[in-house]
Amino acid sequence: MKFIRIVNAIHYDPRKQRFASLAFKNSTGGGISVVHLECVLAQNHSPCQHIEKFYPPPTSSHPLIFWEFDEALLPASFTAEQQTTQSGDICHYNLLGISDKAARDLLIQCSLAGFQICEGSTFRPLTVTDFAKDD
Amino acid sequence: MQTTLEKIQRFAHLEAGWSFGEGMAFTQSTLNKATQLAKTAHTLGFDETDAFPGLNGEIMVTVYQGNEYWEFTLQPTETITFVYERDDQVVVYEEGLPFEFAVSLLTNLAFQHHHLFTIPAATSPVPA
Numbered sequence: 001m002k003f004i005r006i007v008n009a010i011h012y013d014p015r016k017q018r019f020a021s022l023a024f025k026n027s028t029g030g031g032i033s034v035v036h037l038e039c040v041l042a043q044n045h046s047p048c049q050h051i052e053k054f055y056p057p058p059t060s061s062h063p064l065i066f067w068e069f070d071e072a073l074l075p076a077s078f079t080a081e082q083q084t085t086q087s088g089d090i091c092h093y094n095l096l097g098i099s100d101k102a103a104r105d106l107l108i109q110c111s112l113a114g115f116q117i118c119e120g121s122t123f124r125p126l127t128v129t130d131f132a133k134d135d
Numbered sequence: 136m137q138t139t140l141e142k143i144q145r146f147a148h149l150e151a152g153w154s155f156g157e158g159m160a161f162t163q164s165t166l167n168k169a170t171q172l173a174k175t176a177h178t179l180g181f182d183e184t185d186a187f188p189g190l191n192g193e194i195m196v197t198v199y200q201g202n203e204y205w206e207f208t209l210q211p212t213e214t215i216t217f218v219y220e221r222d223d224q225v226v227v228y229e230e231g232l233p234f235e236f237a238v239s240l241l242t243n244l245a246f247q248h249h250h251l252f253t254i255p256a257a258t259s260p261v262p263a
Contacts, residue, residue: 022189055155
C-alpha cells in the first residue's frame with residue numbers, strides 16, 4: 001500500500017535543505033493525515049489533480065508538493081484508518097501508532113528528490129531551486 | 136529573506152486550516168515564547184536561526200552553527216521537544232522539557248561557543 005503526504009513549502013528548511021519534522025507529525029489525537037495512492041489512481045486522478053480537488057492550496061501561487069512512500073517504511077505498529085474528509089476525499093487515511101520521533105526519522109531521511117512538485121496535473125522531483133524564489 | 140522574528144510574527148496571521156485544510160491557529164502564549172527564544176538566541180550571538188509553524192499550534196525555533204543544529208519545538212502545552220544534531224545525525228531527542236531548559240541551554244552554548252561574557256565561575260548562572 002502506498003500513501004502520499006501533502007507537504008507545505010512553509011516547512012522547507014533552506015539551511016538543512018530538507019523539510020522540518022513538522023511536515024510529517026501526528027495531529028493532536030488524530031494520527032498522521034495521508035492519502036491512499038492506489039485509491040487516487042483508481043479514480044483516474046493524478047495525485048496533483050486529487051490534491052487540487054480536495055485540498056485546495058491557501059493561494060494560487062502556493063506550490064503543491066507531496067511525498068510518496070510505501071507502508072513498508074512505516075513501523076510495524078502502524079495502522080491506517082480511513083476517514084473521509086469534509087471536502088469529500090474518500091482516499092484520506094490517518095496513520096496511527098507512529099511516534100513523532102519515528103515520523104521525524106522517516107521524514108528527514110528522505111532526500112529532497114524523494115518529494116514531488118506538481119506542474120499542472122503532472123509532477124517531477126523537487127529540487128533546491130524550487131525554493132530559490134522564496135529567499 | 137525575512138528574519139526569524141518576522142516569520143514568527145507572521146504565524147499570528149495563520150488561521151485554522153492554513154495548511155491544505157489542516158493546521159490550528161497559534162496562541163499568543165506560544166507566539167510570545169517563540170519570540171522570546173529567538174531573541175535570546177540572537178542576543179547570545181547565534182546569527183543563524185529559523186522558525187516553522189506546526190499543524191497543532193506548535194512553533195519550532197531552530198539554531199544553526201557550523202555542523203551543529205539545535206531544534207526547539209514549543210508545544211501549546213508549554214513544554215518543549217528538543218533535538219540536537221551534529222553532522223546531520225541525531226544526538227539528542229527529548230520530549231516534555233520545560234521552556235526554561237531552552238533558555239538555559241542556549242545560554243550555556245553561548246558560553247561554550249562564543250565566550251561572550253566574562254563572569255567568575257563561582258557566580259556563573261550556567262549549570263556545570
